[in-house]
Every structure is written in structure tokens, then in C-alpha cells.
Amino acid sequence: MCDSCGCDLTNSHNHSHDTNSRVIEVHQSLLAANDAIAAENKAHFEAMGVVAINMISSPGSGKTTLLEKTIERLKGKIRIGVIEGDIETDRDAQRIRAKGVPVVQLTTGGACHLDAAQIHKGLHLLEKEPGGDKLDLLFIENVGNLVCPATFNLGEHQRVVLVSVPEGPDKPAKYPKAFISSQIFVITKTDLLPYFDFPVDEARADALHLNPRLQVMALSATSGEGFEAWIDYLQIIVTGNNKSGIQAES
Amino acid sequence: MHEMSLVQALLTQLTTLAAEHKKKRVITVTLDIGPLSGVVIDSFQFGFDILSAEDSLTKGAKLIIINSPATYQCIQCGYRQLLPVRPDHCPECDETLLIPEGGDAIILNQVEME
Numbered sequence: 001m002c003d004s005c006g007c008d009l010t011n012s013h014n015h016s017h018d019t020n021s022r023v024i025e026v027h028q029s030l031l032a033a034n035d036a037i038a039a040e041n042k043a044h045f046e047a048m049g050v051v052a053i054n055m056i057s058s059p060g061s062g063k064t065t066l067l068e069k070t071i072e073r074l075k076g077k078i079r080i081g082v083i084e085g086d087i088e089t090d091r092d093a094q095r096i097r098a099k100g101v102p103v104v105q106l107t108t109g110g111a112c113h114l115d116a117a118q119i120h121k122g123l124h125l126l127e128k129e130p131g132g133d134k135l136d137l138l139f140i141e142n143v144g145n146l147v148c149p150a151t152f153n154l155g156e157h158q159r160v161v162l163v164s165v166p167e168g169p170d171k172p173a174k175y176p177k178a179f180i181s182s183q184i185f186v187i188t189k190t191d192l193l194p195y196f197d198f199p200v201d202e203a204r205a206d207a208l209h210l211n212p213r214l215q216v217m218a219l220s221a222t223s224g225e226g227f228e229a230w231i232d233y234l235q236i237i238v239t240g241n242n243k244s245g246i247q248a249e250s
Numbered sequence: 251m252h253e254m255s256l257v258q259a260l261l262t263q264l265t266t267l268a269a270e271h272k273k274k275r276v277i278t279v280t281l282d283i284g285p286l287s288g289v290v291i292d293s294f295q296f297g298f299d300i301l302s303a304e305d306s307l308t309k310g311a312k313l314i315i316i317n318s319p320a321t322y323q324c325i326q327c328g329y330r331q332l333l334p335v336r337p338d339h340c341p342e343c344d345e346t347l348l349i350p351e352g353g354d355a356i357i358l359n360q361v362e363m364e
Binding site for chain 2: 020021022023024025026027028029030031033034111112113115147148150151152176177178180208209210211212213
């Protein structure tokens with residue numbers, strides 16, 4: 001503690017004690033502004049009666065393919081909408097639109113993650129799309145990046161982190177924040193297991209070591225292997241969405 | 251590089267604080283950035299050095315970063331320990347599943363301004 005002014009600054013002689021100078025106690029998160037908008041987004045989701053899932057992974061882990069297959073599988077049962085986040089292009093949104101569900105593409109123009117303010121804007125755009133205001137389930141496909149999106153709460157109910165078999169099993173150990181902050185860990189492209197060195201049990205153990213509450217699934221959207229557990233999980237969180245059922249908070 | 255977004259959020263907060271307290275220059279900024287925050291301190295410092303130099307309010311300001319540790323609670327015996335890095339197992343019962351709590355702070359603690 002600084003002897004001159006009683007502040008917590010350890011390098012007491014590196015700051016001035018002019019009469020004009022003053023130490024102001026703030027103790028506020030740098031994410032406070034983002035978190036406030038995230039709380040508004042969550043209230044908005046709940047007013048719409050929609051469960052929101054934030055999907056985080058490296059580029060190319062198969063998020064969009066998983067969504068395409070999920071939409072096909074749940075057509076007529078669960079009303080799905082999608083907010084796509086990418087740095088450039090609306091290619092992902094075109095793929096989702098081709099499946100006949102409301103979708104909005106957000107392009108960040110270089111930013112490595114989506115933030116709550118972008119989702120607020122995206123949600124209003126989505127509501128203008130045909131069927132976009134009557135949804136059960138909203139997927140937010142974050143910018144492909146296993147690092148930065150993990151820091152930004154979007155107001156989602158559930159956070160899903162994905163790792164594909166070709167990426168290797170050491171992602172949880174290397175990128176802990178995404179795994180600590182998620183509820184679900186999906187290992188994708190399990191149809192490629194015969195061609196890659198990916199011990200599923202090791203990846204699962206590493207992820208649980210970081211976050212023992214994580215629910216782990218392994219699946220292939222292409223072959224359909226393990227897909228039922230994913231569909232069951234989605235159906236449970238949607239049916240549980242009668243104000244009480246979501247146990248998502250972390 | 252989400253550190254750049256966080257630095258921008260910090261500078262916005264500093265501008266607001268300076269206006270509130272009628273101050274013209276920031277001397278030191280003290281932040282708590284936890285080991286589980288997902289923030290690379292060097293990248294944050296780099297972003298701060300670049301962006302703070304663009305405004306007379308923050309030009310030359312010194313950044314002090316502390317690193318509050320996380321608590322790890324054993325899923326078996328409930329033993330809790332406060333540590334800067336994740337332990338491999340519980341020192342009481344050897345269980346490897348430990349639930350982290352805290353350590354993810356990205357908090358502006360203090361600002362010295364004149």
C-alpha cells in the first residue's frame with residue numbers, strides 16, 4: 001500500500017501525489033457494459049419464449065453442418081432460428097436459409113467474436129424475418145475462434161463448445177476458458193476417428209478435469225452416429241423452457 | 251485479439267470517470283485480470299499502449315495489473331484451495347475433478363487522475 005495516499009498501488013513512488021491527483025475506487029468489470037446488454041438479451045429471449053444456445057469452436061469444426069442436420073432432423077417439431085457470426089460473407093447464412101429457417105448473418109468486419117450489442121441488433125433483424133418472431137430454439141453460431149468468444153456473454157441460456165476430430169484432442173487443455181464457461185462439449189466428425197489420432201476418452205477427461213459439470217457428447221453429423229444424444233439434449237432444453245426448467249447458468 | 255475490445259471498453263470507462271470527476275489526465279490504472287479470464291496480459295498491455303497514446307487523457311498513463319487467483323473446490327470431499335494455477339488433484343483426497351470458482355475477473359479497480 002502506498003504510504004502517501006493510502007491507495008493499493010504497489011509502485012507507490014511511480015505515481016504523483018499532487019494536490020490535484022486523486023485515486024478513484026471503481027471495482028467494475030470491463031465487461032459491465034456488455035453484461036448489461038447480455039442481461040437485456042436474455043430477458044428478450046425469455047419474453048419470446050426461446051432458448052438461446054451460443055456455439056463456440058475453432059473455424060472448420062463443423063458448426064454449420066451440425067446446424068443443417070439439426071434443422072433437418074427437428075423440422076416440424078421445434079421452431080429453430082439462427083444468428084450467424086462471421087468476419088466476412090453471408091455464406092453460412094445462405095446454407096442455413098436453404099434449410100428453410102429464419103436466419104440473420106452478422107459480419108463483424110474483422111472482430112474475432114460476437115458481443116451482446118451485436119446479438120441485440122441481430123435479434124431485432126431476426127424478428128423481421130418470416131417466422132423469426134415465433135421460435136423455440138435460437139442458435140447463435142459465433143465467429144470461428146476458440147479463444148475470444150469465450151469472454152463475451154451474449155445472454156445465452158446454454159453455451160456449447162465444439163471440437164472436431166481432425167483438430168486433435170488437446171484443445172480443452174490448450175483453450176481452457178471456452179470449456180470452463182460452457183455447459184456442453186460436442187466432439188464432432190467422429191466418422192473420421194479411424195483416420196486421426198483422437199482418443200475420445202482423453203479429450204473427455206481433459207475437458208472434465210477443467211469443468212467437472214460439463215456434459216460431453218461425441219457425434220458425426222455426416223454418419224448420424226451419436227446424433228440422437230444431441231437431439232435429445234435439444235428437445236429437453238426446449239421442453240424445459242417453461243420458465244423453470246433451464247439449469248444453464250454458470 | 252479480443253484484448254483490443256477490452257482496452258476500448260476500459261478507455262470508454264476512463265473517459266466517463268474523468269468527466270464525472272472533472273479530471274484531465276489519467277496517471278495510473280489498476281486492473282485485476284484473473285488467470286481464468288481468457289485475457290493475455292501482454293496483448294492487453296500492447297493494446298493499451300497503442301490506444302492510450304491516441305488521447306491526451308490517457309497518454310503516458312501507467313497500467314498496473316494484478317492477477318487474483320481462482321478457488322478450486324474438490325468434487326469429492328469439498329476441500330477448497332485458492333491457487334494461481336490449476337492443481338492436478340485434491341491434496342486431501344487425490345480426486346482429479348475440481349470445480350473452479352472465480353479467477354475470471356477483468357475488473358477496473360482503481361484510477362489515479364489529475
